[in-house]
Amino acid sequence: MNVINVPSSLDDQTFEQVLDQLAPLPADERVLIDARNTTWASPFGLTALLTLAQTRQEKPQFFPPEKDDTASYWSRARFFEYADDLFDIKGRVPSPRTERESGTLLELTPVSRSDDVHTVVERIKDKAAAIITQNLHLESRAVMGFAMTLSEACQNIVEHAGRGGWVAVQNYNYRKRMGRHVVQIAVCDAGVGIRQSLESGNRRPLTERWDDGVALEAAVIQATSRFPEHGRGQGFKGIRGYLNKWQGKLVVRSGTSRVAIVPAWDDDVARRDKISPMPGTQLLIMIPEKVDR
């Protein structure tokens, strides 16, 4: 059995370690995902783990976190509810309690149809308004842009993935980088990915080089869509505009590349190529608390 160790702290950066371990293994090889030593996971970490299971032909075995409060949090985030179908879970997991995590704006929620996007935005809007104005100290007009951002990010699954994915939204104190509150939106799918989506619409730019990185830049930066209509592909442009205004961060990973719109408070790199492959598209959005200087 191939054991894949989940890092103790699972976020968009450390998730790459999981993919690096999986990369040499064929999709039909049985694996065991070992999260026993994991003590923290971001919304991206949890959504990406579920998505990862979808990419395996053989249902992976899964060891849940040993630490009670970590397992309990994953349960409240509804991770095990969906993981139960996707993994062969070894050991007991806490039953989900009815109370929500205080910072949770949206527990892991499946997205596959347009209706799901409506439900997601409707479920989140009141709490999001409170957190954006009270915790992030942004102006109330930021709430509308937040809903737009969330909706467009989820629609990426509906319009392009070809299969369902998950979304999760969490507000937490981002001590590691800035010691400020952030709201994180994670939207992950294991669908066709951006390069294949553009190819399916015959929208590959006329360049010598064509790979996941070029496709990602075309979609995220140049607003290219697989649909030829003039207004298409503007969702990412809208998201970038919103994040630019509120010093937010955007990361989009697809296939073997990752592009990021990096704000001044972060030191991520704008583009990484030739990283370990992962089918579909994984999207991370972070909106930080505004601090008066």
Added chain:
Amino acid sequence: MAPHTIDVCQVLRSTVNQNYGNLLTRDTGMAVRHQIERELASNREGGITSLDFSSIGMMDYSCADEVVAKLLVLLQNDDLTRGGYVVFRGIGEEHLELVESVLKHHGLALVCLCEDGIARLIGRVTEAERRAWDMVRVRGQAVPAELADEFGFGEEIVARVLDDLSRRRLVRRLDRGFMALDASLMVQ
């Protein structure tokens, strides 16, 4: 005769069969636009319709692209209302930035009755178009000769700019002269 008004939120609820008042997703926008197109087509020739967004909650880019931009493109092409006009109302401050961004992407503009009751031109227009439009709005209606002095470029140029505005459905062409859409709405 009462002006023809379409409550976009009502269309949304009846068309998509959902209780939310949010204009979200391209599918939803397409369904809402198709229903609005049907209602506009049934309006009388050359009439003015007020498209009311005041009960709309959240809005996203894809839906605004379908409901606002594509509708305006069809109007400009005379496809639906055989020369009809649309005045938007109830587009709040919170929606304005998004709607403007959609309009600018397509090179479009619309007339919006704002909360203060004053009509405003939103979207992509030239400085000359904005000036001419504003002069007609202040007067209610005008012929190019009346505006030439204030406009400063002669009657022929004013007439050409107003022609362009009327082709873009931003002022209403009369037998003689041009009329502001908000004034037309009141007359209607």
